[in-house]
Amino acid sequence: MKISIQKFYYGDIPDENKGDTDLKESAVQSQDGRDAWPLWEIFIRSKQGLDHKHAGSLHAADAVMAIENARDVYTRRQEGISIWVVESKYIHATNPDEAESLYEPASDKIYRHPSFYNLPDELKHM
Amino acid sequence: MKKISKSLDSAKATLREAFILHLADNTLILAQRNSEWCGHGPVLEQDIAITNISLDLLGQARNFYQYAAQLIGNGSTEDSLCFLRSEREFKNCLLVEQPNGDWGQTILRQFFFSVYQHLLYSQLQDTQDENLAAIATKSLKEVTYHVRWSSEWVIRMGDGTSESHKRMKQAMNELWPFTGELFLPAGYENETITGFNLLSLKQPWLQKITDILKEAKLWSSVYENDIFMQNGGKNGLHSEYMGYILTDLQYMQRAYPGAEW
Numbered sequence: 037m038k039i040s041i042q043k044f045y046y047g048d049i050p051d052e053n054k055g056d057t058d059l060k061e062s063a064v065q066s067q068d069g070r071d072a073w074p075l076w077e078i079f080i081r082s083k084q085g086l087d088h089k090h091a092g093s094l095h096a097a098d099a100v101m102a103i104e105n106a107r108d109v110y111t112r113r114q115e116g117i118s119i120w121v122v123e124s125k126y127i128h129a130t131n132p133d134e135a136e137s138l139y140e141p142a143s144d145k146i147y148r149h150p151s152f153y154n155l156p157d158e159l160k161h162m
Numbered sequence: 163m164k165k166i167s168k169s170l171d172s173a174k175a176t177l178r179e180a181f182i183l184h185l186a187d188n189t190l191i192l193a194q195r196n197s198e199w200c201g202h203g204p205v206l207e208q209d210i211a212i213t214n215i216s217l218d219l220l221g222q223a224r225n226f227y228q229y230a231a232q233l234i235g236n237g238s239t240e241d242s243l244c245f246l247r248s249e250r251e252f253k254n255c256l257l258v259e260q261p262n263g264d265w266g267q268t269i270l271r272q273f274f275f276s277v278y279q280h281l282l283y284s285q286l287q288d289t290q291d292e293n294l295a296a297i298a299t300k301s302l303k304e305v306t307y308h309v310r311w312s313s314e315w316v317i318r319m320g321d322g323t324s325e326s327h328k329r330m331k332q333a334m335n336e337l338w339p340f341t342g343e344l345f346l347p348a349g350y351e352n353e354t355i356t357g358f359n360l361l362s363l364k365q366p367w368l369q370k371i372t373d374i375l376k377e378a379k380l381w382s383s384v385y386e387n388d389i390f391m392q393n394g395g396k397n398g399l400h401s402e403y404m405g406y407i408l409t410d411l412q413y414m415q416r417a418y419p420g421a422e423w
Contacts, residue, residue: 045390094206094207095205095207095319096207100314101314101318104211104314105207105208105211106308107307108207108210108211108214109206109207109210112210112214
């Protein structure tokens with residue numbers, strides 16, 4: 037039995053592992069059924085919420101199944117009233133190795149915060 | 163005259179209790195069957211899905227049993243009705259006691275039953291009996307999802323790989339003979355008791371399932387023929403499986419009477 041573990045960064049997932057909204061194609065594509073089930077990221081908007089928050093991920097054959105699975109797994113305790121599913125391969129993310137050059141330059145630029153500025157007292161509604 | 167109308171009333175009451183027990187037993191036994199998948203589902207999300215459905219059905223069963231216990235009186239409780247009756251006292255249809263088989267068979271059984279339940283509860287929503295109407299209204303939301311979930315799976319597996327298709331065809335042959343009983347009214351399923359005509363549900367049921375089965379490439383004209391349909395469950399005449407199901411369900415309560423968590 038060959039066991040191989042491949043770590044994917046978001047955006048790296050190769051085309052062969054992609055899902056398809058056309059049922060027939062996904063079904064026929066693979067010999068081993070498991071390969072044809074891509075990974076989906078699930079976002080749930082809570083009852084009082086404004087934005088969909090990332091709730092987790094799951095495997096599903098296509099979008100409809102992904103939504104149903106998300107409903108079954110992630111809304112059992114009334115966590116949400118709206119579900120978004122996105123195939124993981126469509127999410128592009130920054131590489132943690134680049135964190136230094138991307139985020140640290142902002143740490144010493146205090147003038148970018150509105151609280152840095154003193155406003156004259158006459159200005160009532162800013 | 164008063165004596166006659168009183169005994170007619172009490173006969174009607176007994177039939178009504180039987181009808182509610184039938185509704186309760188259907189959901190209980192199917193919940194019990196579906197729960198056998200717990201921990202054994204093919205995929206995590208589907209393990210959770212089928213057990214969620216099982217819990218939905220169990221909730222419906224509790225509602226029906228509580229109402230039935232209230233009507234029967236005599237010290238009956240939802241627990242005594244569930245755990246202390248024997249096979250011949252259960253009025254569930256034969257379809258729900260059939261074995262799970264493979265995933266495809268479980269899905270197909272759920273599909274046949276949920277479409278029927280949806281039509282049944284839609285009728286019960288408008289019944290004169292407030293309790294039944296309330297239970298039906300609440301349960302309809304759950305059943306709507308069961309119909310959706312099972313339909314999607316029937317389509318994907320019927321129109322899937324050659325293996326899934328073969329298994330679904332086998333499941334069709336296994337389960338089809340149990341679908342007729344759903345629309346064969348038992349004595350207590352008289353319109354004066356239930357408030358609707360059971361036979362009127364058959365056509366809409368057939369319409370809905372043939373639509374899905376055709377899309378799933380599982381329909382064949384052979385199912386349009388009049389074949390012998392298994393029945394008797396509604397009157398307590400069950401298959402051999404029933405004993406095993408009730409053993410699992412009732413063993414603890416019978417071995418330790420009155421035990422509580």
